Amino acid sequence: MKKRNVVALFFVLPVIIILLAISIFPLIYSFYLSLCQWDIGTGAARTFVGARNYLRLFTDSRLWNAMRNTGLELLFGVGTQFLLGLSLALLLNRVFRGRSLVVTLFLLPMMISPVVVGCIWKIIYHYQYGPLNFLLEKIRLSPVNWLGSSSTSIYSIILADIWEWTPFVMITLLAGLQAIPDELYEAAKVDGATRVSTFLWIVLPLLRPVIIIAVLIRVMDAFKIFDLVVLLTMGGPGQSSETIAFYNYLTGFKYFSMGYASSMTYFQLAIIVIIANIFLKSWKGREMA
């Protein structure tokens, strides 16, 4: 028994060592940095400032602007992805020829790199020469300055994100739908249930755990939106489309305020830890069920 455990320990040790080296030690270091002022661009020495960076977080209007944008993404982006994804999953939850090909084609937007997604939408959104404004004019609407106006820029990023990630919700919920045994639908039919009541009282409750997992993964990802911002707007115009990950990137790698940037990463970590815990709890609950 003892010997078995020693062998097993050697099996996991490499993974533990690497993850400690690239995840835990760096995080301990950046926690220390978050208590310091250190602007590596100026060459000034590192000074210990205690909780000052954390206090600054609360009064930094640019950070709260980025949080507001993340909130908009959660509300409109993840919300739309859920509704559209669920509808698509219900549509595709039937047997027909070529189904797996259709499903795979639907998935392409989320499989390709977010950088390619950004590149595609940058052309589509072009104010003068883009196809989207051309279509708007065809149906006699005025063109929209998708990326160049501070009132629309964040919504344009959200729209591209919806295109990219709706397939994720779709395929996850589709897997959940297919796990529901056919007998349940038949039993409901025998009992005289309508389509709507079957959906509300049988399908939705059974789908709940899968819905929770899909939505939580999207919520965690919403805090990490970065690629689309870099490709489409660079946070502009002004600061109108900055997300938390992008503002954090600017603080660290453009303004080189390593101390303040570190405190910002801890702010995000706190949020993610809370969501991740809900995710893991619902997962463990599912395994017991």
Added chain:
Amino acid sequence: MKDHLRIPIFVGIFFLLALALSPFLWNFMTSFKDKGEYFTYPPVFIPRSFSGEHYLQGLKLGGSRGIRDSVIIAVTTTALSIALGSLAAYALARFRIGGENLAFWILSVRMMPPIASVLPLFLFYRSLRWLDTYQAIILTHLLMNLPFAVWMMKGFFEELPVELEEAAEVDGCGRLGAFLRIALPLVAPGLVATALFCFMFSWNEFLFALILGRSRVVPVTVNIAGLIGGHEILWAEISAVSIVASIPIIVIAIVLQRYLVRGLTLGAVKG
């Protein structure tokens, strides 16, 4: 399914699919357009000629170098993740080493915001003079791929009946022998799926590559972003490179079909 609904539903599915794929079509068409065709109003839908010249030009503008760098990084990080990850996964699945806590700790690394990890790592690599090197990006990509490989492989090992390995041990194979000769060949399809996912995550990754690469190492995602940020935007060339960079991913998507849900939900939903 009532028959009279069948046709409207298929028309609906087909319409939505066309809508979802139309941005790809536009990108594809753009890759063949000359400057006069993409900087014009009303927009030109179908280019005059379908010659590969913008593809060649795009690959010359750093595209081919980017693809080479991405291949080096993605292949190495995948190989490391699979080799180390499946060993650890086997120990977690079979000996329950560290219990649930160790397993969930490994998973939690995968969920961390990338910007939080890369900031201190950037400073570490800077003092090691590792910025702008392959090893810095390869090691950092392990942050997403190693926990992923452990979790996926753990799931696959748990689905194997344990009796085969026990028999092998009785027959004189050691623990390592039972793992290499019995368990590993049996999970081969899962192993391939996990490897393809790791490759895809690394290939598509942008944030780490942008911060840790610079001039000597420029993965294809960073290359595309650089072309877009340039003075004069060469749309046809950018589209061409983005299409070439997407081809391996499209192939992977088709091969992975059966495992997609499982991989994308970190094993939480088994498709």
